[in-house]
Amino acid sequence: MKNIKTPDLQTEPINESDAKVDSTELKKVLKKSSSNRFIKEAKNKSEKKIADIDRLKKEIEEIKDSPKIENKKEEIETPYLWPRFDLVTPLKEGSDRKQKRNHFKIRKEPEKTNQQVELNEEKEEKPTSQKTIRLSEKIWKKKEKEANKPIKNLIKKIFNYDKKNERGKTKTNTEYLWPRFDLVTSLKEENNITMETANNTNNQIENNTQQLQEPERVAPFIENANRSLWSRMTSGAKEIMSNAYEGIYMTPGLNKVVGKMEIAYNQFWIDKKEGKAVRLKNKMDSFGARNNALEEVKSEVSKAATMLEELGLPGSASNLREERKIENKISKNESKMDKLQGRIENRENRINIFVNKRDAIADRLITHYEKKLSPIEGKLSVLEDRKNEIELFCISSEVKIDEQKAKIKRIEETRAKIEASYIKAGYSDRQIKKDAAMKELNNQISSIYTGIQLEQAKIAERRNRINEKVAKVNKKAEPYRNKKNEFIRIKNNRPVDFGLKERKYADEWKGTAEVHGHPREPGNQIYERQSNYIEPENSLENIYPDMERFDILTERWNVLVVENSEYVKEDANGIMRQDSEFLLINPDEIEGATRIRDDNQMTKENFLKIVEQFYKVKKIKKEMYQKIINKFIETK
């Protein structure tokens, strides 16, 4: 561009035609100059390269002629030095050390004849070692191919199996997705075996092809009762069902029936059943939108027609014709919409039928659970009562033992006084211990302590055993209580409402929602039980100093009950009754339940333990007597 001379516009003014000619010429000049420049550059480059090559050639020749290279050349051209053991002749017996060394020295190959040289030239192109490697590779590949052939055939058979089934020819035959675990495992095994022996693989493949002809075996997840149904299913249906079931078997520890019912209306079935319905609905809606637009156009056209008529201008007839055309279009769309709606309704009905069938099964289970669980709940509450009664026995026995502990404490105190009197009388400790009466007394005291320990251990053991039994049965029943709720939840999983006028699904759903209202309260009771658990006392030193007779304590309790009496409870006839009627303790009643006598002595705390457990057996709530307990603790 720099070389081109542009005309001086200021000095030489040019007219339009001249300017046109100049521009075309200028372009030509530009083209030429640019092409020449490129050619020149290319020429220069090629010349440079040629010069470089010549220089390099010269350098190589110089290097070739140098003495160092000559030596190297000789080294390279020396004959084959590889220890050719095939050329080594056997060593003669009795040869000395020198002979042996010379014998195994690496030697030059013997000179060859012309024929041998020609042959060697051919061989040099492909050395023997490389040739053998290539040959072995070829043989290996061939063998591998032969070994893989049966596996490939088997895979083909697996994928073609469904194509052969006349009933189940579907579009998705080639995309058969059901994980054929039985075949997959055998295939894996086969792969391993093929690496070792191809013959065994062939036998296995034959067996597998036999297995393929028995579709019943390909239903490991189906119940035995339904195996025959499975065998009669089409391959397409099998594929659909197995895809639906995939979710269940991927979730560990899932309750099967709950899982199956859940998938009955999960995403898979929604996709399968409702997907198409949704597409149809969308199509229908688009027709609706089109019709709305056409209606608007129609009204505009009719307005124009009336306007023309009013003005007395021509063209109103053509407008009317247009209007008729639009009307036809609308009516055509409406008929299409009708058809679509019919299809959607059919689909909806099918969904509803399926959902209703599922609900019927769920209902059957729910009612069955209700029927079975209500007596179980009753029995569980009976268990609770029995457990409370046993707890009352445990507490009363512990209170009685505490009384015996206090007695033994008193005996020990008297024994200490006697021992002090003996010492005052001049007896030594040893003499006192050896005294027969004292020995007998000591034996009795130690046997009491062992008896108390044993008894406490027994009480603790029995209490724990019974608690465990009851807790175990509660735990067992718990999943069944939950399951009832699960079925209810499954039932509440409703299909998509397409908003078609004929549908009245929502009403149906509301009708069945009652099943929710089944209270389950035993959970709290378990908690309560656990909180009331009393740790056994192992220490014998824990002796309560201030004990009182049971009848005195009961009397004091009853006085407090009467003093703090309130109208709190309604009886069966709806009459409000005083809480004292429920809370007053009859000592005989307690004696009957606990074998505690009037003269049994106990601390206030122990008395309250018995009272609380007694009320628990009688199912009296703690709120009713908590105030009295507080006041009872305050009294001296």
Next chain:
Amino acid sequence: MKDEDKIKNEDELITDIESLINEAKGINDEIKNISDDFKQDVDKKESEIDQTIKEIDQDLEELDEADKEAEIDFEKLMIDESESIAAEENE
């Protein structure tokens, strides 16, 4: 005098010890009674508990059976449904 006093004291002490022994024997008997009563009462209640648990277990087994029946029914329903969907897809 001192010896006489001493003998008296010893006699008194021996009677005291004997009464204490009797008292201790009484406590031992009492503990045995407590143990027997407890065993008797709790055994009776525990056998009732065992019986109730047995009944509950039976009821729960029946619930399992119901589950199984429902599962079979449900599979049938699923098979029918899969079949109809497959047929539809073929169309």
